[in-house]
Amino acid sequence: xxxxxxxxxxxRVFNRRGTAPFHALRGVSFDVSYGExxxxxxxxxxxxxTTIKIMSTLLLPTSGRVTVAGFDVExxxxxxxPLISLIxxxxxxxxxxxxxxxxxxxxxxxxxxxTHVARARxxxxxxxxxxxxxxxxxxxxxxxxxxxxxNLVRGLVTDPKVLFLDEPTLGVDVEASVIxxxxxxxxxxxxxxxxxxxxxHYMAEADELCSRVAIINHGLILANAAPSQLKQDLxxxxxxxxxxxxxxGEQLDHITAFMGEGNDLVLGSDKVAKxxxxxxxxxxxxxxxxxxxxxxxxxxxxxxxRKLEPTLEDAFLKMVGxxxxxxxxxxxxx
Numbered sequence: 001x002x003x004x005x006x007x008x009x010x011x012r013v014f015n016r017r018g019t020a021p022f023h024a025l026r027g028v029s030f031d032v033s034y035g036e037x038x039x040x041x042x043x044x045x046x047x048x049x050t051t052i053k054i055m056s057t058l059l060l061p062t063s064g065r066v067t068v069a070g071f072d073v074e075x076x077x078x079x080x081x082p083l084i085s086l087i088x089x090x091x092x093x094x095x096x097x098x099x100x101x102x103x104x105x106x107x108x109x110x111x112x113x114x115t116h117v118a119r120a121r122x123x124x125x126x127x128x129x130x131x132x133x134x135x136x137x138x139x140x141x142x143x144x145x146x147x148x149x150x151n152l153v154r155g156l157v158t159d160p161k162v163l164f165l166d167e168p169t170l171g172v173d174v175e176a177s178v179i180x181x182x183x184x185x186x187x188x189x190x191x192x193x194x195x196x197x198x199x200x201h202y203m204a205e206a207d208e209l210c211s212r213v214a215i216i217n218h219g220l221i222l223a224n225a226a227p228s229q230l231k232q233d234l235x236x237x238x239x240x241x242x243x244x245x246x247x248x249g250e251q252l253d254h255i256t257a258f259m260g261e262g263n264d265l266v267l268g269s270d271k272v273a274k275x276x277x278x279x280x281x282x283x284x285x286x287x288x289x290x291x292x293x294x295x296x297x298x299x300x301x302x303x304x305x306r307k308l309e310p311t312l313e314d315a316f317l318k319m320v321g322x323x324x325x326x327x328x329x330x331x332x333x334x
Contacts, residue, residue, distance in 0.1 A: 004162055004195040005032040005055060010064035012050050012219075024050040026219040027064070034161075035192040037184065039206040039213035039227075040199045043320055047219040048199045049166060055197065056086045056164050069161055082111065084162045085155040089148065089170025096140030100131065100150055103139055104157060111158045118157065125153040128183060145176030152180055156187060163187070165198045169205065177202075181209060203313035213312070215319050222319045230315040238285040239308035245301040247276040255294045263287060275303060 010028040013021045025047045032038040042048050053059035055066050057077040065072065071079040098106065101122065108118035126132040129149040139147065148168065155163055165184065169177040188194050200206050206213055207227045214224040223230060247267060256265050264281040280291055295302055 002033050003031050004034045004036070004069060005038075005197065006065075006067045007031065007051070007055070008065045010051065010054065010066060011062045012047075012054065012059070013062045024219050025054075025061075025064075028216070028219065028221055029064075030214050030221060030224050032162075032195050032197060034195050035188060036211050037188055037196040037198060037209045039210035040197060040216060041203075041206055041213050041316060042216035045218075046216045046320075048216060050219075051216070052086070052164050052166050052197065052199060056084055057081055058086075082158075083160055084164065085158055085160040086164040086166065087151050087155040087168055089167030089172070096138065098139055099136050100126070100139060100142070101135040103150065104154055107154050108157055113158065121157045121159070122153070125156050129153060129179060145172045148172050149176060149180065152183060156183075161194060163194070163196045165196060165200075167200060168198070169200070169202065177205070181205065185209060203311065203316060207312040215316060217320050223315075227312050227315075231310040231312060234310045234315050234318060238282045238288065239310075240280045240282070240288060240291075241306050241308060242278040242280060242291075242295075242302060243270045243275050243304040244278060244295065245275065245303060247278060247295075247298075247300055251298045251300060252278075254298060255291070258294045258297075259287065259291060263291075270304075279308075 007028060007030050010025050011023070012025040013023050015021050028047065028051060030038075040048050040051060050059065054061050055068065055073060057073050057080050060074060065074075067073065068080045069083050071083075073080050104122045104126075105118060108122070113121075122135075123132065126135055129152065131146065131149055131153075134142070134146065139150070142150065148171075152168065155165075163184075168184070169180055172180065184196060184198075188196055196209075198206065198209060210227060212224065212226050213230070215222045215230075225233075249267075252265060252267050256263075259265065259282075262283040266279040266281075268277045268279060269275070270277040280288075282288060282291065292302060
């Protein structure tokens with residue numbers, strides 16, 4: 001069996017007194033393979049956390065079906081729970097008066113792990129996240145980044161088949177974020193029967209880690225593809241930034257006419273170099289040679305050029321219409 005998770009026509013409606021029913025999910029379908037890091041991206045209120053909660057047996061669906069490792073999350077939840085682990089960003093990490101080691105030991109016992117196995121894995125993963133020397137420190141004395149690394153260790157110690165990561169680097173500094181991403185990537189590579197479902201507000205994080213991402217908004221899946229495919233589908237044209245020594249409106253008109261229809265040229269300014277900057281949107285990558293020739297014929301010297309590659313955030317913006325930082329919470333659940 002190659003499918004770790006199968007989500008079929010999943011819907012969730014919240015009935016709140018005095019208001020119309022809220023449709024958090026509207027027929028969501030996707031699958032996650034073993035050995036895959038799968039991203040679920042969307043603005044607040046889109047349905048990400050609701051989906052994660054249903055997949056991890058914390059919330060019942062209104063309709064539809066979810067299976068994890070072949071087990072139905074609604075009917076066979078007792079079989080599903082030992083196979084999964086859920087880590088959420090911003091967690092308080094349990095009981096602050098416990099030490100790091102005590103905390104992890106307590107959670108290992110919730111899963112019924114044997115003592116020697118639990119202690120060996122706790123030591124192994126604390127060393128991986130560079131926190132073995134902090135194992136006797138109380139949880140309430142740890143920084144946000146340290147707490148989140150402990151959360152990650154807690155999720156890995158039980159050796160789940162499926163790891164749900166809900167904003168794992170939320171509020172974490174750059175160094176801790178890099179460590180967490182590397183650990184997640186290495187953990188999946190170590191055993192092909194593992195998989196990760198990741199929700200994140202950081203587009204670069206999803207682009208780096210995920211083999212596929214699904215973009216969800218208003219409870220609907222808008223896209224489900226590899227990040228490279230989503231970026232490629234965004235715009236087939238080639239984009240360049242070109243800094244030149246001088247370029248006036250008349251010269252730009254001549255160059256635009258020479259380049260022909262479908263090639264867009266926008267004149268701006270390089271704020272650092274204080275020089276004119278030409279942003280070129282070209283129909284074909286080979287058209288850059290014609291543009292350089294046209295600049296030379298107008299007596300314009302090219303000082304610097306770089307190709308602009310589309311980003312996953314560009315694809316997200318095109319589908320959702322807003323950045324994460326522009327959004328407002330529309331649902332208390334997701």
